[in-house]
Amino acid sequence: MNPSGRGIATGRIWSRLVQIAFLAAVLVLWSLATTVWGVSRILLPNPVNVWHQLIDVVSSGAFIPDLRVTLGELAAAFAISMSLGVSLGYLISRSRYLIRVFEPLLAAIYSIPIILFLPLYVLLLGLGPDSKIALGATISFFPIVLSTIAGFGYVDRTLVTAARSMGASNLQMFRHVLVPAALPVVLAGLRMGFTVALLSVIASETIASFAGLGHHIVDLAENMDTARMFAYIVFVIAIVAFLNAVVSTLEGRARWR
């Protein structure tokens, strides 16, 4: 509420301090809970222990097979949903009528928690990577197709008319009017699709599978190896954050061009 610039600046420093204090308090409470209050090691491992395990997880390289499985499933799922989503979305976007028929339908299906399909996919495709790929592709198809429709279907009419009246061919229209106008929306959809594909692959590994990052966490949980499980969770969260950051950067680059 302080209107002066200096007040806002000091406010910012204070809120940084509050954030640091908050994180420190969480860590202190965590270690107090494990050392002094005697919370069971199985429920809450000691933070120092978790840190050692995390170093071990990263340095031993034992995560590589699981990471490879997860990334393979993710790549296949995203390749399917990207090619289907963008091409179907583009075809639908070419007609106002098709947009009005399909867009509400796709949006309605997207609002169902599609994770419900997982048991059906497991029955159809087994516990291996195929069911994870199918689920990841299904879930990520929707944001991609919907944003492709939104991107190509709602290009400013005056742009299209202007290009036509200047005698643009269909190809020129596509290359110089439609794609530049639609690209930011489509790229945002692809980024979202990538994120949900990654999360649903990990989710389906967690629920039913033999391999992958999600499955490894469950394995550690079932063996009550909680310290290593915490470490592995931190590791997986870091990988997810890293992949999302890479995709966001790629999106930003592509948008600039």
Next chain:
Amino acid sequence: MAVARTDAPRLAVPAAAGLRDRLLRHPGIARLGVVILLFIGWEIAARFFLDRDFISPPSIVLMSLGDLFGTPGVPSALWLTLYEIAIAFVLSVIIGAAVGLAVGLNRFAHQSFMPIVLLLYGIPQITILPIFVLVFGIGAASKIAFGVSHGMFPIMIAVAAGVQKIEQVLFVSARSMGASRWQLLRYVIFPHAIPSFFTGMRLGMSGVLLGVLLAELYVSTAGIGYFTSIFTENFDPTKLIGLVSMLAVIAIALNEIVRRAELHYARWRD
């Protein structure tokens, strides 16, 4: 001349083109047609081309719903899931609205805690699902807790954003008219926060559904997850599809209720 040319075919519409014309004017009918075609395709594929151990045609799924509800434990598992969703939703709304108001009303609190809320919201929560089950057990508690952890953040963020958008003029004029703190909350903040509150509830409901269903599917020794794994192991696609469809119906109905509520209150604002 050009006008006459575009008008001519419309005048000459023969009776046979009536259906086409109607479809063109009402995309909803065509949409329904697409859904029916999809179901017919599924029916034909399942009846004649695919292995019945792995997939069932929709007609048989529908006819066997009675069987499904006759399976001991299935109705109570469905009820329990509905109960978990309800409790998780109520808790998410309470926690989300309280934290959202607290963080949204105070600039300093917003600056300090909003980044933490966003950071927590950004964590891929599926990775910590095993911790929830470890701590809260395989019963309803872990599912409710996981639903709340998915549902509360969108509500917090929407409510905080909605409260922040309230114009300062309103606060100043209410205060200059001598409004107390409570009156400010009751007559300025609440009415203006309602649309974003309902937006938050819609997003929160999809979060709660996702969280509860993830946890239900993950725990394979009780509840829905027990039956999905049993039906899968027994190659009983009829019951599996039936059960999944029932859950989808629950999800669609709940989503629709909060979506309608949001639409209603968004209109009320203007």
